[in-house]
Amino acid sequence: MQYSWQYDEFKSVGRDYSNPSEVKIYDASHADFRDIVAESQQVLEELAVGKADTLIDFGSGTGTFVLEAARRCRRVHAVDVSQAMLHLARYKAAQAALTNIEFHHAGFLTYEHSDDQADAIVSIFALHHLPDFWKSIALARLYSMLKPSGQLYIRDVVMESTNPLSHIHTFICNQERAGGDFLREDAEGHFREEYSTCDWIMDELLMRAGFVISRKTLVDGVIGTYWCTKGELNRE
Template sequence: MNNWTYDEFKHCGVDYADPEQAEIYDSRHQKFRNDEQEFAGFLSRMPFEHHQELTLLDMGCGTGAAAIHASKHFRMIYAVDVSEAMLQQARRKAEREQRSNIEFIHSGFLSYEHRAEPVDIVSTKVALHHLPDFWKQIALMRMNAMLKMGGILYLHDVIFHFRPAEYQRKIDRFIAGFEAHAGKLFKAEVETHIRDEFSTFDWIMEGMMARAGFEVVSIHPSDGFVMEYFCRKAEEISIPYF
């Protein structure tokens, strides 16, 4: 890595490298998320048959919920995260469920070196927003290089899809909704996300994906904030990523 490369191992916003934060991550997020339901929706929209033959790279795997669900359907899962504390939680869960087809790797969007064959699917959920936009673009190009031609990039994240002039009202309503579902502590976490992390607008994200060689297949928005993108690798991008 060059001296000018963004340090993806330093935290922005909530510090998920903190073992205490990693330990309470699942219990907090289960107040407003259903991991099994989210994965079922993801799987139903996948444009592939014979899932058991496919490989998936999970970038920003966190405590491993999506990777563990995926391991029950796909041949091999590579699960990558910059937080060793989160990976420890994920490994324990995988061991409890006796999942042997997951490789957990302590690395990130800008540092992970994929030495195996290109994968069929790259999935990243609520993780890419930890990078500023310039480095999101680099991360997307690197993920392109790890995918087979025609492979799928799945992106699920906080991506603003409202008119910029509406930001005050939309963000206040978004935060209030989280407080109603998950309490004041999570309200503070969402405020930290908006203030200190790097979520961006949909038109910026879609431009970056196009420049990284991806074609958008389908978009599934909700509430002006959370977006799901299914994209197909349409072009090889020449970028060194080792």
């Protein structure tokens, strides 16, 4: 159900991914500090998804992950609030002749899943677009879209509680070294304007939504990765 007071997830927070010129430079600018194809393949390998499986990617961006997922899964749902991102991802899927990806102009709070419950849900560098309360609503929605024992993989900027300001400062310096002014400003804008949270809040949000965290890493005190499974919800 949508409410008049619901958070507007289609409005840009931080970088404006509705702007086609931002989208055009996305893959090249991220290549300065990450290999998105290699990291996607590694995640898919660990999720061990196969030809019978359905996967949803929230905040699918330029589509690199969904293209890799589509080569292994039965069906992939790519969900993003940016039409410009979806446009580029659709183009890349057509170029690769992949026909098992469904693209949805929607987000964590608005996507309605009408396929079978998913075997896996993935979201990479996207959940921080929502304030914490709305993250909790989003995670409850993701929980309902997953099969029993289905897997949830989340990677995002998440702050360790010890020395967060020093970790953030070091991260911004590293980004500047990797990609000059562009990546420094990108990182500064992230912490100034977006809703990345503390790792202990993220832990609690996931557990209260019913997920079991099977593995968690926090690299350089700011890049959090969560491997979760859908657990039993205690509604007492």
